[in-house]
Every structure is written in C-alpha cells, then in structure tokens.
Amino acid sequence: MFRRMVKRRILKTFDEVSAGNYQAVIDRFGPDPAHWFAGDHTLGGSRDNLADIETWYARWARLLPDLKFDVTDVLVSGSPRSTAVVVEWVQTGETPGVGPYFNTGVHLIKLRWGRTVSQRVHCDTAAFSEFLRRLRDSGVPEAVAAPIGTPPPPRPDLHRNAG
Numbered sequence: 001m002f003r004r005m006v007k008r009r010i011l012k013t014f015d016e017v018s019a020g021n022y023q024a025v026i027d028r029f030g031p032d033p034a035h036w037f038a039g040d041h042t043l044g045g046s047r048d049n050l051a052d053i054e055t056w057y058a059r060w061a062r063l064l065p066d067l068k069f070d071v072t073d074v075l076v077s078g079s080p081r082s083t084a085v086v087v088e089w090v091q092t093g094e095t096p097g098v099g100p101y102f103n104t105g106v107h108l109i110k111l112r113w114g115r116t117v118s119q120r121v122h123c124d125t126a127a128f129s130e131f132l133r134r135l136r137d138s139g140v141p142e143a144v145a146a147p148i149g150t151p152p153p154p155r156p157d158l159h160r161n162a163g
Contacts, residue, residue: 006114007074011071013025013028014087017069018068018069020061022060022061025116025119026054029053029116032117034047034117035048035052036120037123038122041125041128041132042059042145043056043063044147045149046149047148052149055148056148063140067101069091070090071087074088080113080114084109085107089104089107090103098131098135103123103124103128108120
C-alpha cells in the first residue's frame with residue numbers, strides 16, 4: 001500500500017511538471033536537500049540548498065518551457081523513513097526557432113517521511129548538450145550560462161597516460 005501511494009505521488013508530480021508546474025517538485029524537497037543533474041553544461045552539477053534548487057528549476061522552465069515527461073516505469077523500495085524511488089522516463093518538447101527536443105533518462109530519488117532528501121537526474125547528456133547548443137545558436141545566452149550551485153568536476157584526461 002505504501003509503495004503504491006508513493007508511486008501515485010511521483011506520477012502526479014511528473015504530470016504537474018509536464019503541465020509547467022515546477023513548483024510541485026520544489027515543494028517536495030525537505031529541509032536539507034541535494035539535487036544533481038548529469039553533464040557539464042548550464043544545468044549540470046549539484047545544488048545543496050532550496051534557493052539554488054528553485055533558481056535551477058526556474059532556468060529549466062525558461063530553457064524547456066514545453067517539456068513533457070512520459071514516465072515508463074517507477075520502482076519504489078524501502079519504508080517511509082527511507083524510501084528509494086527510480087523513475088524511468090522519456091522527455092519530449094518543441095521550442096520555436098530551435099525545433100524538437102527528445103531525451104531519455106532516470107531520476108534516482110531518496111525520500112524520508114515523504115519529503116525529497118535527494119534527487120539525481122541521469123539522462124543522455126550528449127542529446128541535452130546538443131539541444132543547448134541549438135538554443136545558444138538561436139540567441140538564448142542562458143543556454144551556456146554558468147551552472148547554478150556547484151559545477152560538475154572537470155573530466156579526467158583519459159589520454160594523459162596513453163602512450
């Protein structure tokens with residue numbers, strides 16, 4: 001019963017986001033939140049306070065105003081005190097002057113007593129970076145702005161020791 005309730009709530013939140021209500025996600029965070037998004041780009045990196053998370057979602061809404069989620073699977077485990085949720089999804093959208101957007105990925109969410117403790121978003125970062133490049137080329141400077149919060153660490157030079 002508990003897992004079914006969590007799944008319903010998660011699906012409702014993704015539906016809210018698809019309708020443009022990003023506040024639905026922000027309102028679910030607890031007092032010591034952690035938010036991370038994959039990639040080395042304007043939305044990449046981590047945030048560890050609600051103010052940065054709110055700023056991040058405001059940027060997300062400006063860059064992807066027509067984003068829609070199609071949730072393909074939700075897995076829930078644990079108890080109300082420590083709940084793990086995996087959400088698999090497909091994202092689509094259309095931005096005038098830029099064209100269509102498509103991505104796939106997963107959210108890894110940890111809940112405590114129904115509040116989000118952490119949220120990690122893994123997606124096709126190449127597809128997302130390509131969309132951001134098209135946004136930049138269409139005249140949207142925020143598409144290449146510095147990340148909000150802590151930027152991702154630099155990538156290691158994998159060829160450094162190649163010989």
